[in-house]
Amino acid sequence: MDIFILGSKGIPSNYGGFETFVEKLTEKKVSTEIKYHVACMSDSYNEFFHNNARCFNVAVPNIGSAKAVLYDVLSLKECYSYIKRNKLTNCTIYILACRIGPFLSYYKWKLNQLGVRIYVNPDGHEWKRSKWNKAIRWYWKYSEKLMIKNADIIICDSKGIQNYIQREYAHFHPVTDFIAYGADLERSKILDPLILQDWIRKNKISKNGYYLVVGRFVPENNYETMISEFMRSTSNKDLVIISNVESNDFYNELLLKTNFKQDNRIKFVGTVYNQELLKKIRENAFAYFHGHEVGGTNPSLLEALASTRLNLLLDVVFNREVGENGALYFSKEKDNLAKLIASSEQMDETDIEKLQALAYQRIAENYTWEYIIGQYEQLFETIAAVSKSNPSSNQTKGAIEV
Template sequence: MFLKERHVFIIGSKGLGSYGGYETFVKQLLDQHAGHKKIQYHVACKENGDGAMEGSRIRFKYRGANCYKIRVPEKLGPAQAIYYDLAALDYGIDYCKQHEIEGAIFYILACRIGPFMKKYARQVHRLGGQVFINPDGHEWRRGKWPWLVRKYWQVSERLMVKNCDQVICDSIAIERYILKNYGKYRPETAFIAYGSQLAASPLGDSDRLFNNWLKEKKLRTGQYHLIVGRFVPENNFETMIREFMASKSRKDLAIITTANDRFLAKLEEKLHFKRDPRIKFVGTVYDQDLLRKIRENAYAYLHGHSVGGTNPSLLESLSSTKLNLLYDVAFNQEVARQAGLYWSKEPGSLRRLIEKVEGFSQQAVEDFGQAARRRVAHAYSWPAIAGEYEELWLK
């Protein structure tokens, strides 16, 4: 059958203006496929609430994609994400009916709506369409969720896999997990990695924005280790800060993260990090050019993520920071391989690694930086990944 045009509905990202893994992925996919004659994207975006897109237009175009905003009742609390995905699915199914679209693909990012998946999969199949999912990481293992919510995520993940047509995994480790734990459903899986850019920040070394940031945060170029990530327990902030405090490092530890006063108070109670002038929580950085410049000028990047697949922050660091000190877990090893240096939760592991890398020669530092950039260029470039998605949509 000759395919005139494939309609792809992307559901689950907050929008195109938010900074996050899925949001970056969607924007890159639309940028890479802009003007494609056989792929028509339809993208759900949040109209209100956390991460919502700015602007008043409910329907708008971006790089040829039809984007539509979904209003979410904020009184639903944690259930907002479930409502958002279901409302976006309803919109997409109705759109296909109204415009007599057959063979559409509904690509759902994350596994939030498992209990409802069977019903929606049937509706999509009646239209001749398919449901693809991207399970992200193990959402049900995240420490920020209460036990009951974690149980829901676990059940939801299982039902999403059971009732979808294909599972797209951005990590080989996640694909193995899906096949091992849900093999009885005989899921069809595919591995397509997440991507990263290799271009350097356009900000120069003397740029006022960058230098003012350094001055404000009392940091010096090349004299700080860096952490970038959400302030949640599974990212191992406690271990990284404790080990850095125990080290003999003469550099600072700059921590770029979201605000979480409750978690911060607990950390202070355990570690008393405020007594160590090297530990500096420097807030959030939404300017991506500035953030990349900050990464480029860090001595080393500390990555403690323990849950999930291919982490966007790790890819960004590999493409911009020469030394990457990574928590030793399968996901991180899969991404960085020999370009990373690894630590465990064993007391002294990260402390020793920090002290070791601070004794590296400049040549050793450069060698690790080149290896990291080669790794990203070889396996995680956005053009190559967009090409794999193009092949998937059109087959």
């Protein structure tokens, strides 16, 4: 069977969430029945192979914020042309994110003529993100609605998102499945220990002497709560923030509200693209803060639970779903996190080790890439087999329920 994946920027991955997912899906493929085709954003239309997947470049002009939408539309168009040109049968197009809802119904009709199935991963609540203006938020929500309406299966990486889809779009009777994002359980393997030493020296921190935050520098990740609460605490540890920080309106507003530059414990250290170094930084932290609240299974949370000794998570359904009893939780109420910081530093080492073991077990049993990819391959093969045996009828719902 041929599986076409579009919506990521492509592979080899540059460590974005969807890009890493596609990298792992192709790299760790077990099934001999599946052939992957991956759309890659580029300035050319070349083809190449990576992880034995056929990767096809899609040239996209730089048209600003609509570039991602155009990229997905052009990728979908290319998928249709390739399938038709090569007379392929038993094909699935898997679309990551809900950017092209207004355009999907046209292509769905054309793809249905070729017997092609359409799967969609809705990601999180993109329409809630504060970086978008009202018009773009409206488009995201409207596009999500049309993507759900026209998809054969919606694959959710969070049970919270799955419940939202079933509730919000019940009138479409959506067929959903839950397959989470994955994580790597291996310990860090830094080939040159001087890389870590230089990073620690440069940022003036010490092993087990800092709290860590890793994530996009956006308001919905609750940097204001984490920074202001840490500043209220009496901790003698540092707060190390790894993020793509820019001097923009959010940064200036955050500085005005918290005056974080006056607290030398607060350390914005930029981004870390060396993944083994980043894993080692997680392993050496005293604890990890996770303030994300806009939907989905967040990759940085999985990575923290797999490698950080103690995890303090914002108490929202998506984080509870992943962390369960392997983490501690805080609210956005004043002094809540500050008190949790104080109590965390009073914990016995054995209690911290118990939480660490529970977090690691949670990832090992439910979120390893091998497990996640096994679920995907089982889904792809089950639906393909049902469709092949009875091509004239829609067997998607029955196959999922089995």
